[in-house]
Amino acid sequence: MLKNLPTEMEHAKRLIAHPDVSLPLVKLAKKFLSSGWIKVVSAPLFLLFTFQTAQAQEPELKSTVLPVIKTQDTTIRKLIEEVQRITDNDKQNSSYIQALMQGKDFDNLTKYELIKNNIINASETYYLLNKKIIDLKSRTTTNNLDVFITSLNNPESKALGFSLSDRIVDLVQKIILQNKNDKGEKNSKIVESTKSIINSPIFQSFTSLTPPLAIANSVMNFLHSVSVNNKQINQKSLQDFEKELNKYVVYYTALNDANQKFEYGLNFNKDQLSLLQDNLFDHLSFTATSLRFPAPQKGNQSLSQTMNDYFIDFRKEKVIDFFNQLEAKYTKGKRIDYESLLRENSSLKEVNNQLEDLVLQTKRFENLYNEYFTLLDSYYSKVNNSLKIAQDNGLADKSIIDTKQAEFRNLKTEAVTEIQASINIRELYSNTEKIKYRYRIF
Secondary structure, X not given: OHHHOOOOOOOOOOOOOOOOOOOHHHHHHHHHHHHOHHHOOOHHHHHHHHHHHHHHHOHHHHHHHHHHHHHHHHHHHHHHHHHHHHHHHHHHHHHHXXXXXXXXXXXXXXXXXXXXXXXXXXXXXXXHHHHHHHHHHOOOOOHHHHHHHHHHOOOOOOOOOOOHHHHHHHHHHHHHOOOXXXXXXXXXXXXXXXXXXXXXXHHHOOOOOOHHHHHHHHHHHHHHHHHOOOOOOOHHHHHHHHHHHXXXXXXXXXXXXXHHHHHHHHHHHHHHHHHHHHHXXXXXXXXXXXXXXXXXOOOOOOHHHHHHHHOOOOOHHHHHHHHHHHHHHOEEOOEEOHHHHHHHOOHHHHHHHOHHHHXXXXXXXXXXXXXXXXXXXXXXXXXXXXHHHHHHOOOOOHHHHHHHHHHHHHHHHHHHXXXXXXXXXXHHHHHHOOOOOOOOOO
């Protein structure tokens, strides 16, 4: 094979290559180097071109270098395919990056819209919750129901067909004096003193809870003290009088127990509402400050009055206007820079993340609202029980008791309907449900 190469010496004919004369392939290489092509042609293409030139100069090289040419073709093809793959990947990565950038903008928009809607709805929730707390705090029952209960507990009332004052005087005359009060000065004084005790201004000042019980106790003490110096009043008459008086005492004790427990329950409910209103005030102050609104200030007036005055300015419409101004500030061309808006107003995220506390406050109000009606139901049951005692003890006819129980039932239903309509708890529910407080923004 070496004999076929033109650069070899043929010993048989004594041919010697001249050292100063370049061989054909060397000349070709020098030409490429001197022309600068090597700077722009890739190495595989350069080699291929070199071998193809050599093949053109010497046809006999075909059988020797052909396998190399095929190898170079495969390499070039692979290189071209690799370049194409990289180019395609670059395009695909560029698309991904663009999508991520758009996704980032979209994510910031989503966060902002969530925060904005939550805070706007929260501003309305603050107002509604405060209004309903004040309304429920002012409730005892209703005027009509209060009048009904007061009449039952009034010693002068004949709501059940009798007056306690008149009954006590009758019992004194019938049992203690045995209808002899007109036959002696002492007896007349006992009757007059009994009436004086009943009409005492001290007892008249008791408007709801204990006047009948206080009167009964005072009359019994008076008769026991009189019996010491009045031989006509014996122990048996005192025992008989006390037995009959106790029938009334048991009725009024049951009614008094109903009133006291209802009063205690209402006071506790009001205390809890006041505590809830304090918490609402603190939460509102935090939100208002974060939105750059003036915070509510406690003064000498009641908290309810302070809150009512504050909501003259802190309204849903003004919160909407706040966000409109914020969006205008961060508008660049036709696009809002939500990323900068959120970054430079990070307090908005914190307000949003604290809204769960506000929702929990509305649920606390719901519990207190329901507890009020539980109290009313219990009160209704206890008053009915006291009326049943009056019937069982023969203080009033069954027909009168039935009429009073029906009247009380209607008044209680009327009271429930009136309070429900006034407070309108569904209004608070529907507004609170708009607050997506479970989505926290970081």
